[in-house]
Amino acid sequence: MxxxxxxxxxxxxxxxxxxxxxxxxxxxxxxxxxxxxxxxxxxxxxxxxxxxxxxxxxxxxxxxxxxxxxxxxxxxxxxxxxxxxxxxxxxxxxxxxxTDNRPILLMGPGGEIKHANLRVARVTEDDLRAHMRRANVSDPRQVQAMVMEGAGNINVLYGEHHDLGDDPWILRGVRDYTR
Structure with a gap:
């Protein structure tokens, strides 16, 4: 009833x-x-x-x-x-x-898009643009790295103050990161 x-x-x-x-x-x-x-x-x-x-x-x-x-x-x-x-x-x-998904590099230094990794992560270029806007990045060339973390969130490292140097500790273990 x-x-x-x-x-x-x-x-x-x-x-x-x-x-x-x-x-x-x-x-x-x-x-x-x-x-x-x-x-x-x-x-x-x-x-x-x-x-x-x-x-x-x-x-x-x-x-x-x-x-x-x-x-x-x-x-x-x-x-x-x-x-x-x-x-x-x-x-x-x-x-x-x-138990963990490995982080994956979606965009490398200078805004280089990693298309194969986008396919693996099932992420589109529109998704990258949205995350860049969220991080207040207007020029992809400022991006040092955009990483999809194991839990699915995306982080953007950008700008001159994020110069990653020769052996960036912060990107160790990220799939396909090479300098």
Whole structure:
């Protein structure tokens, strides 16, 4: 019935409020325990954890299946996994390579567009122009490097104050960067 879409039994509303409050407290406590990285989207793995957390919380809050305790256990497990994987990533490069997308050079020094990399990253020249405008760059020749990071954001290094020198530390590990 149409009425069921708008009206709920008071016990269902109490359940939603209770679950939301409990999961809120659990997430805040786990985020404080695991550190600020728990909300960062630095790697593919971090993004997956963020999406999974949202989905789990929503599932527990809006239905009685899974039960609240199972939802808390699932959320806690994701935080522990994220902490464990982040520690493995910092100690072993094989874990870093398995969980992270490598940054990719989209535009090199002097505004040289890397067309093959644009295809790999599924980025258009219009996207590059939009990011240049966002970075307040009006002349592509000012660009020293435009990099799509592993999490999908694009950064623009530009201008004379960004002379990268002979061995730019900031671009180590960026796919196809050569000077």
């Amino acid at each position: 149409l009425n069921d879409w708008f009206v709920s039994h008071p016990s269902n509303l109490i359940w939603v409020v209770l679950c939301t409050a409990v999961l809120y407290l659990v997430v805040v406590a786990l985020a404080r325990w695991s550190g600020v990285r728990s909300f960062a989207e630095l790697s593919t793995f971090d993004i997956v954890v963020t999406i999974a957390l949202g989905s789990m919380i929503a599932s527990v809050v809006v239905s009685k299946e899974p039960p609240l305790l199972q939802g808390v256990a699932a959320v806690a497990t994701l935080y522990v996994l994220q902490l464990f994987v982040s520690r493995l990533r910092s100690r072993f490069s094989v874990f870093e390579k398995a």
